[in-house]
Amino acid sequence: MTTFDYEPSQCIPFRDKRVIERCRRLTRAQLVRHPNPDFRIQIVKNNALTFMWFSDIVGRIVRARDEGRKCVFLLPNPWPGYKHVARLLNSMRVDCRHVWAFAMDEYADQDGHVAPDSWEWGFTHAMVNFFWSELDAKLRPPRKQFIGFTDRNLGVYGKLMEDVGGVDVAYFGPGWTGHLAFIEPDAPEFDLPLKEWKQAKARICTLSPFTLAQNSLHGCFGVSGDLARVPPKAATIGPAEAIACRHRWDMHSISIQGSVASWQRLTTRLCLHGPVTPRIPGSLLQTLRTDVYVSETAARPIEQTWDLGY
Secondary structure: OOOOOOOOOOOOOOOOHHHHHHHHOOOHHHHOOOOOOOEEEEEEOOOOHHHHHHHHHHHHHHHHHHHOOOEEEEEOOOOOOHHHHHHHHHHHOOOOOOEEEEEOEEEEOOOOOEOOOOOOOOHHHHHHHHOHHHOOOOOOOOHHHEEOOOOOOHHHHHHHHHHOOOOOEEEEOOOOOOOEOOEOOOOHHHOOOHHHHHOOOOEEEEOOHHHHHHHOOOHHHOOOOOHHHOOOEEEEOOHHHHHHOOOEEEEEOOOOOOOOOOOHHHHHHHHHHOOOEOOEHHHHHHHOOEEEEEEHHHHOOOOOOHHHOO
16 A cells, blocks of 8 residues: 655644554543543443533532532533523422532633623523523522623632632533633643643633634534634633642533534544643643543544545
8 A cells, every 4th residue: 555644734733643643543442541540531322421411510519508518610611401400400499509600711802802691602691591590590599600701800710719619520521622621722822831831820812723613513603614603712711720620520522413423533532642731731631630421422433434425
């Protein structure tokens, strides 16, 4: 067979061919093994992960209520499925006045102005609309306890979490670039050596072109590749806020409308078994107490499938 060797495009944030090839070849058994015993990886059925996630949210809320303490979440892109969490809590008549929720990121415009919570495509708006407002009025916490980024609180976002006792659990899942929240590997705002990068706090970040492409396939933007619809920047937590959380979930389960096609398959392997580097932001979790859940689709081997085409 003719050999055709080439370098990855310069626009790709992580380009170490040796590491990429090693990660491509990871078997299912190798995927779940990790030298850090606190970084626990499981492969789960595609239709089980969302149920497990929502069950974890409800369980934490109930336990915190029973123990008489606050329950503080750092939440990812809040999709309509959060309504099911609210419905479970409503059916159980769980008083949620002890619940605090922080959005881990939010879109911003070209000048770094954060999208208001009234913007219908924003993360804070969705978190409030799909979670807080779905809770029975007699059970829900005060609106001020569901917090998103604003122009005013950007510089103290991490402190706001500290002031309520710190985050109990954050729910992560890598983007195409391996980003953690919106901590991008190719953003100038996070272009720092590893030690300084780990100490970096919340800030405005320039979104990667890969993230624009990924998010243009989200339902809120029309699942049509409309790159111009996705804002160019975002407010995001930094590595420092991710490290400060008491516990972390990391979920790898994104596919294209439930098919076997998934841009996340290689990203998952790099985040879980690549080097810990700002060039793969999700790799930070390898060093922290984290429960990792990989769907069967994301765990499939990376191999040629000519019969599928595009």
